[in-house]
């Protein structure tokens with residue numbers, strides 16, 4: 001089962017939503033553990049997981065399926081959403097705000113008490129079994145006026161807000177994921193906290209738990225701490241030389 005350290009009561013909430021056939025929306029910054037959480041819960045509940053990374057070209061057919069040419073015949077091929085419905089699995093739509101409107105509209109009859117997936121192209125009307133669950137995530141930080149979930153979509157989900165794990169939890173997560181000793185992880189956590197405090201001033205997003213895991217992995221593999229920090233906690237955050245110089249000052253203050 002994929003390792004997941006809970007931040008609060010999210011595991012219990014997920015299970016409750018699944019048992020009661022309610023769709024779930026996870027809100028939170030990039031790299032804070034949403035995808036890992038869903039993978040962990042799918043394994044825990046023994047359901048197959050179908051993950052879709054949404055983007056602005058994603059159409060309804062990418063979710064439901066399409067006719068494809070196979071050896072001279074046209075054969076219907078289920079998309080990930082249809083596979084999850086047929087197989088009683090969990091369908092996870094990562095960054096759902098990126099998907100086109102026609103793609104999100106497909107979700108409507110599945111995410112209210114009808115729980116059906118109409119497949120116009122095949123003429124089927126699939127009823128979702130009780131084990132099926134739809135989970136979607138998005139990062140409220142990135143949103144602009146054009147990219148917001150419509151109230152008619154968002155009000156179909158039970159929603160949980162995620163954030164980066166509290167420092168002591170994040171230290172355990174990073175140590176567990178990278179194999180680096182918790183004592184050596186500690187200054188990285190402190191640095192992440194200082195860098196996150198710059199969000200909104202100089203930075204669009206604070207450093208993610210994912211980047212902290214990368215940093216600790218490189219240190220554990222033998223890279224010098226300052227080099228590891230530079231390539232994981234400075235360079236990925238900004239291209240602006242002034243902003244990077246500011247980040248490097250924060251690094252120096254901790255790793256003098």
Ligand SMILES: Nc1ncnc2c1ncn2[C@@H]1O[C@H](COP(=O)(O)OP(=O)(O)OP(=O)(O)O)[C@@H](O)[C@H]1O
Pocket residue numbers: 003004005006007028029030031032033034035036037094137139165173177209210213
């Ligand atoms: N609570 C946690 N338990 C275990 N690992 C975690 C936890 N939180 C974060 N991680 C680690 O952080 C990494 C990034 O998390 P994940 O991929 O789940 O982010 P995300 O929130 O889904 O990001 P995105 O929105 O960009 O897809 C994971 O691969 C894992 O190593």
